[in-house]
Amino acid sequence: MVTRLGDGDHTTVTRGGYLLLLALAALLALVFYYPLALVLTGAFRSTSGWSLSALTSVISDPYYVHLIWFTIVQAVYSTLLSLGIGLVGAYILTRYDFPGKRTIRSLTVIPFVLPAIVVALGFILFFGNSGYLNRALISLFGLSRPPLHILYSLTGIVLAHAFYNAPIVMRVVSASWEGFDPSIDEAAVSLGAGRMRRFIGITLPRLMPAILSSSALVFVFTFLSFPIVLTLGGARYATIEVGIYTLVRTLLDYNHGAALILVEMTISLFFTYLYLRAEGHLAIPTQGSRRLSPRRFLAPPVSVGKVLIALYVLLVGIFFLGPIVSIVIDSLRSAQSWSIANYAQLLSQRYSPFLGTSPLATVRTSLIIGSLATMASLLVGTMIAFFVVRGRIVGRWIIEAALMAPLAVSSVAIGFALLRGLSAPPLRLGGTLTAVVIAHAVLTYPFVVRVLRPILEGLDPQLVEAARSLGSSRLRAFLDVELPLLRRGLLVAAVFAFALSMGEMSATIILMRPGLSTIPIAVYGLLSARQFGAASAMAVVLIAVTAASFIVIDRLGGEKINA
Amino acid sequence: MKRAMWLMLFLVICVSPFLAAREKIVVYTYDSFVSWGPAAALKEAFSEEYDCDVEYVTAGGGKATLSRLIAEREAGTNNADLFMAELNDVPRIANYDLFLPLTAEDVPNIATVPVDLMAEGLNGFVPYEYGYITLTYDTQAFSTQSPPATLEDLADPVYARQLICEDARTSSTGFSFLLWTIAHFGEDKYLDFWRSIHDSLLTITQGWGEGWSLLTHGEAPLLVSFSTDTAYAAICGDPLRYRAYAPGEEGYRTVYGIGVVKGTRHEALAKEFIDLLLSAEMQKLIPTTEIMFPANGNAKLPPAFQEYAIVPHTVLSIPLAVVGENMGKWLHAWETVITQP
Numbered sequence: 001m002v003t004r005l006g007d008g009d010h011t012t013v014t015r016g017g018y019l020l021l022l023a024l025a026a027l028l029a030l031v032f033y034y035p036l037a038l039v040l041t042g043a044f045r046s047t048s049g050w051s052l053s054a055l056t057s058v059i060s061d062p063y064y065v066h067l068i069w070f071t072i073v074q075a076v077y078s079t080l081l082s083l084g085i086g087l088v089g090a091y092i093l094t095r096y097d098f099p100g101k102r103t104i105r106s107l108t109v110i111p112f113v114l115p116a117i118v119v120a121l122g123f124i125l126f127f128g129n130s131g132y133l134n135r136a137l138i139s140l141f142g143l144s145r146p147p148l149h150i151l152y153s154l155t156g157i158v159l160a161h162a163f164y165n166a167p168i169v170m171r172v173v174s175a176s177w178e179g180f181d182p183s184i185d186e187a188a189v190s191l192g193a194g195r196m197r198r199f200i201g202i203t204l205p206r207l208m209p210a211i212l213s214s215s216a217l218v219f220v221f222t223f224l225s226f227p228i229v230l231t232l233g234g235a236r237y238a239t240i241e242v243g244i245y246t247l248v249r250t251l252l253d254y255n256h257g258a259a260l261i262l263v264e265m266t267i268s269l270f271f272t273y274l275y276l277r278a279e280g281h282l283a284i285p286t287q288g289s290r291r292l293s294p295r296r297f298l299a300p301p302v303s304v305g306k307v308l309i310a311l312y313v314l315l316v317g318i319f320f321l322g323p324i325v326s327i328v329i330d331s332l333r334s335a336q337s338w339s340i341a342n343y344a345q346l347l348s349q350r351y352s353p354f355l356g357t358s359p360l361a362t363v364r365t366s367l368i369i370g371s372l373a374t375m376a377s378l379l380v381g382t383m384i385a386f387f388v389v390r391g392r393i394v395g396r397w398i399i400e401a402a403l404m405a406p407l408a409v410s411s412v413a414i415g416f417a418l419l420r421g422l423s424a425p426p427l428r429l430g431g432t433l434t435a436v437v438i439a440h441a442v443l444t445y446p447f448v449v450r451v452l453r454p455i456l457e458g459l460d461p462q463l464v465e466a467a468r469s470l471g472s473s474r475l476r477a478f479l480d481v482e483l484p485l486l487r488r489g490l491l492v493a494a495v496f497a498f499a500l501s502m503g504e505m506s507a508t509i510i511l512m513r514p515g516l517s518t519i520p521i522a523v524y525g526l527l528s529a530r531q532f533g534a535a536s537a538m539a540v541v542l543i544a545v546t547a548a549s550f551i552v553i554d555r556l557g558g559e560k561i562n563a
Numbered sequence: 564m565k566r567a568m569w570l571m572l573f574l575v576i577c578v579s580p581f582l583a584a585r586e587k588i589v590v591y592t593y594d595s596f597v598s599w600g601p602a603a604a605l606k607e608a609f610s611e612e613y614d615c616d617v618e619y620v621t622a623g624g625g626k627a628t629l630s631r632l633i634a635e636r637e638a639g640t641n642n643a644d645l646f647m648a649e650l651n652d653v654p655r656i657a658n659y660d661l662f663l664p665l666t667a668e669d670v671p672n673i674a675t676v677p678v679d680l681m682a683e684g685l686n687g688f689v690p691y692e693y694g695y696i697t698l699t700y701d702t703q704a705f706s707t708q709s710p711p712a713t714l715e716d717l718a719d720p721v722y723a724r725q726l727i728c729e730d731a732r733t734s735s736t737g738f739s740f741l742l743w744t745i746a747h748f749g750e751d752k753y754l755d756f757w758r759s760i761h762d763s764l765l766t767i768t769q770g771w772g773e774g775w776s777l778l779t780h781g782e783a784p785l786l787v788s789f790s791t792d793t794a795y796a797a798i799c800g801d802p803l804r805y806r807a808y809a810p811g812e813e814g815y816r817t818v819y820g821i822g823v824v825k826g827t828r829h830e831a832l833a834k835e836f837i838d839l840l841l842s843a844e845m846q847k848l849i850p851t852t853e854i855m856f857p858a859n860g861n862a863k864l865p866p867a868f869q870e871y872a873i874v875p876h877t878v879l880s881i882p883l884a885v886v887g888e889n890m891g892k893w894l895h896a897w898e899t900v901i902t903q904p
Contacts, residue, residue, distance in 0.1 A: 063899040070902075121776070130781030149724075151782075152766040231773060234766030235730040238902050246732035246898075251891065252630055419634055509623060510631065525598060527772055532779075 016474060017391065024383055024403075031438050032406060032414075035421020039413065042258030054259040064243065068263065071223060071239040074154060078161035078222040079215055085162055086169025086214070088312055093170065094177040096297040096309075105174075106550040108167040110543055111320060112496075115505045115520035116227030117527060118539040122323030123160055123232060125330055127151055132326055156232040161225060163320065165218040172217070175492055176210035176454050177203075182293075209454045217407075217450055220268050224410045226506060240264045245412050261413045268408035273401045324543065331536035342537035351526065351534060359538060362522040363545060369433065369518065370501040370549075373440035377497040378490065380441065381448025388449065389456040407446035414443060415507030422511075433516060439507045444497040451496060455489035495550055502546050519545070587616040588829050588836060591632050591643040593625040593735075595772075601848040609839055615832055624770060625652040625735055632824070633659055641826040644833045647691075649735035650684060650818045651742065654887025662687030662822035669834045672841035675859040680818065685883055688822040691840050692855040695790040695814035695875055696739040699807045704784030711785075713811035714747055718759035726763045727774045728787040732894055735817070736771040740787045741897055742886065743815035746879040750889075757900050767901060778805065790814055790873040795854045797867035807873055814875030819855065 046053050058064045093105060111119070126132050127150045134146035141147075150156050180203075188198045226241035235242070240260060247257035297306065334341040345351065346359040357365075384403050388396075406414065422435045459482060467477040483490075505520040512521060519542045526535035596602055597619045606617040622631040625648030632643055636659070646661065664687045667673040673681070673689060680690050700710040704725075711717045717726060729737030744753045765783040768774040778786040792807040821840060823833040839845055846862035849855055856864075856872070864872070 063895065063902065066899075066902055117773075120773075124777065124780055124782060128777075128780060128782050227769075230730075230733075230769045234764075234768065235732075235898070236764070236767055236901050238898070246730075248630065251732065251894065252633060253891065416634065419631070420637070525594065527776065532776060 017387070020383060021387060021391070024380065024387075027380070028403070031418070031422075032442050035417035036405075036409065036413070038420050039254075039417045040258050040262060042254040043262045045255055047255075054255040055262070058256060058259040058263055064260065064263075067238055067240050067243050068267070070237065071241075071264075072267075074157055074161075074229070074237075074239065075219050075223040075225075077154070077158045078165065078225075079219045081158055081162040082165035082169050082218045082222075083211070083215060085166035085316060087173060087211070089166065089170035089316065090173035090177060092297075092309055092313070093174040095294055097294045098297040103551065105171070106495075107547060108170055110167075110324070110547055110550075111163050112165075112167055112499055112503070114324075114539070114543065115503050115523055116225075116231065117505070117524055118327065118520075118535075118542070119160060119163065119323065120228065120231035121330075121527070121532075121536070121539070122327045123151060123156070123163075125326035126322040127156070127159070133322065151232055152234050154233070154237060157225075157229055157237060159319075160228045160232050161218075161222045163323070164228070165221060166316075168217055168221075169211075169214040171492065172214040172451065172454075173207060173210045175451070175489070177207060179455070179458065180206060209457060213450055213454055216272065217447070219271060220407055223268055223271075224264070224408075226410065226412060241410050241412060244410060248412070248416055261410070264410060264413075265405075265408050269401055269405065272404055272408050273397065327536050327539050327543075331533060331540045334533055342533040345534060346537055346541070351522075351531065357517050359522055359541075362517045362519050363541065365433075365516055366502055366518040366520075366542075367545070369436055369440060370498050372437045373444060373501040374494050374497040376437065376441035377444040377448050377501075378494055381445040381493060381497070382452060382486075382490070384445065385449045385452035385456055388453060390461065404446050404449065406442045407450075411443055411504065411506040412510075415439060415510035418442075418507070419510055435511050436508055436516075436518075439511055440501040440504055443504060443507060444500045447496045447500060448493040451493040452486065452489050455486060459485055498549060499546060502542065502549075585614060585616050586829065586832065587618055588644040588832050589618045589620055589642055590645045590647065590836070591620050591628050591824075592647040593628055593649075594621045594623055596647060596853070597621055599852055601845060601852045604848055604852075605840060605845055608845070609836055612839070613832060613835060615829075617836070624733065625649050626733065629653060632661075636661075636826075641824065643824045644827040644829050645821060645836060646824050647819065647821045649739075650688070650690070650820050650883060651738050651886055652735055653685075653688065653820075654883055654890055661825060663825055663827075663830065665689055665823065665834070665837070670838045670841065672838045672859065675841060675843075675846075675861055677858075677860050680858055683816070683818050683880070683883065684820050688820040689837060689841070690818045690820045690858045691837075691846075692849045692853055692858050693816060693818045694855040695809070695873070695878065696736060696743060696787065696817055697790040697807050697809045697814040697873060697875060699778070699786045699788035699792045699805050701778065701781075701784035702804055702806055704781075710808065711810060714744065714756070714813075716810070717763050717785075718756070720762065722763045722785070724763070724765045725783050726760065726785045726787075727765050727777050727783045728767055729771050729774050730767050730769055731897055734768070734770045736774075736787060736789075737767070738894075739815050739817045741893065742881050743813075743879055745893060746815065746881050747813065754896055754900050757897065758903075761903075789817075789854065790875065791850075791854045791856075791868070791871075793873070794850070794868045794871035797871050798851055798854075798865065803871075809873055809875035812876035814873070814878055816878050816880040819853075 043055055044050055044052065089108075093101070114122070124131065127148065128134070129146045129149070129151075134148050137143065137147050138145075150159065184202055185198055188202055193201065223239075224241055225239065226245060229237060229239045230242055240263065244257055244260045244264065247253045247260060251257075297309075331342050332338055332340065351359055388400050388403070409417075418435060418439050422438070463481050463485075464474075464477045467481050468474065472480065502518075503520055505518075505524065508518055509521055509524070512518070517525070519538065523535050523538045523542065526532075526538055592602070602619055606619070609615065609617050620628070620643070622628045629646070629648055629652060632646060635642060665673065670689070676690055680693060683693075684690050698710065708721070711719065711722055716722075728740055731737040731741035741753075744756050747753075748756050766777070768777065771788065774786050775788070777783060778788075788807065790807045790809060792805060793803055796803050796805065821837055823830060823837070827833055841859055843859055843862050846857035846859035849857040849862070850865055850868045850872075
């Protein structure tokens, strides 16, 4: 049996802990479970009353069965590709130092925050039949037809999902990897263990929580993916989420929609639960007294490994930068020539009628919502992470899965549930900024928990016990001992929560009222108003604002950690 | 004494927003009406004449906004005074009993709407513009070869990966195209048609905007679109690279309507709003902003419209009641067929 951290009396939940859990449960009940339950009761109803007909048709009708099957298949492929790209990236980030490393690390979150509609635009501009890649290949090899048919297929979907999710794997895994104490590895070297053996025997097991945690994230995320699938796959490559959206938002068939939400939730909750069980057994403490020191990549000697790494960086660089650079180029083109007209017009009142507000106001609204949602999300996420790691009460796995449920529920469903739940008593927040902040906090806090959890697993609770035995209160021990050790994790978590909030559109567009528009909604508004140049410019503004925030957060945090 | 004055001032400041608050009507509509439709001009004219603010609310397309309206009503709130959408988006409205009945007595300008167009609508939902769903092609891609002459020709392998159409479930345009194929091929044959164009379809987009984006980025040369596309390019002074045409001289009628939502506290103002929308002054903006034909028979069309806007020889349309009855069944059969690999 694996020895787990926290076995013993000192980690049983205290009375204060139970109160905290109760308060948390009440809060989540109000802004999440109650609204969701309102919607889900529809699964057991038909127009004539209580009935199971919606549920049975959803699990037997060929259309729905195909939806469910295809959703799982594409999520598996997407997770594998994201893992492949992300793990190599994490290895390079952990093992090597090179100029601009910190900035590159900060920028890896950018793909993740781009609204799907922008990524789709970038993919079309770059990978499309008339995209830059095909055009380059045509002129390079003197072809008459575009050689690559990437989009509008499973390949296109999987590639776009990797574009979104490989950076998550990279960040989560490298954050954990960098904290490793190299002593164990060095001991193995002194005992004569080879490189491969050390990797499989020592590094991999220690990386497992991070790998599983990020895989689960990516699987659930691609499982619930909607706009990418719809835009790049077209309606022919539909997922469960597409089914829910069309049933709830356009066919107004709430009963079948609720039944499909239930099926989707069951599957993604099942995966979340499996993962939580698996991770519990894999948790191995790392003290983190010493840190791995990376080697300088540019220093000699040149090896086969380094050449392969350079090749990887080149290919992945093209893959990630291609679509983004294409958007930037598109934003700088107007009437067949280079121009900043698209940006100049963002400052004018020209687009205000399209957006119901000025483009600049949408930037401000996005920043306000992003900051508030991040704070709320960090607060709730940290509390849950502590409970998940330290709490030892009966049925913990079930409670944990329930606390993480927003992860398993699609944003379309959450937006819809909140619209119904928040518009009615006891809360009357329909159409307010608060409703959107709540939605974003609910959607992002599981990601905060995901990031903090592996780090907390590695913290020795005896540190807290030591502080308490010296007379500190639990709160003081948290503030003085755990918080400083968690700082790096909290920063990563904050970046994720903020990023998700900045790019969120599916739930926002359901909850927002005009005059309160965010950047992604502005991009969407401009796209649907045929203002493609301006939409690209607005997308570039989103990329810039987010990138700047990350670099600032990373720099600030970096200094504090170094100090 | 001084304190009393401060207290008075404070009270006045507190109360003033309520005293100064103007009446406001809330219009639930679709995004393109606000983005490039006559929404701004309409709002200005209305607030000037009736000293009443107008707020537009949209959740995306007409279907999405309708879904929001119904969700809010079921949650026990009613924020909307008026609702606008494509007619085929709303057959299920009948189930929800959403609109107040309207007559020419309430809204005098209803009399300007041709009888056959009025007949397309449902009770309380008045048409204010209409158009035709046809195909639009890229003249550069079809410089040597001609675009498919009929719907049947779309199945020809020479058009492999060349057609973009919109999702019938999420897009009004896509739904109208589906209804067109049902009207053209019949209820027993339309699915065969969709199977036959499996290889000709590049993709099925969520909305018309994404489809137009793909067309103009050169992804595919054929798009299910509006018969007024050429006229729009002419109005904007753009080169006429993308041209609308009616395959087999045929097109499907698309109609947009507006209704007063039951439970409104501004019934009279809402009716005045519809009357203004139907007035000749506002209707003459429809061709240049909505790129549709005005419902008001007296409104004059701009020259570019007269020259380039296509009225198909055969206009197909399925009665709204039939659509409402079969919509769920048709869409489910369609989604099952198009998701087959």
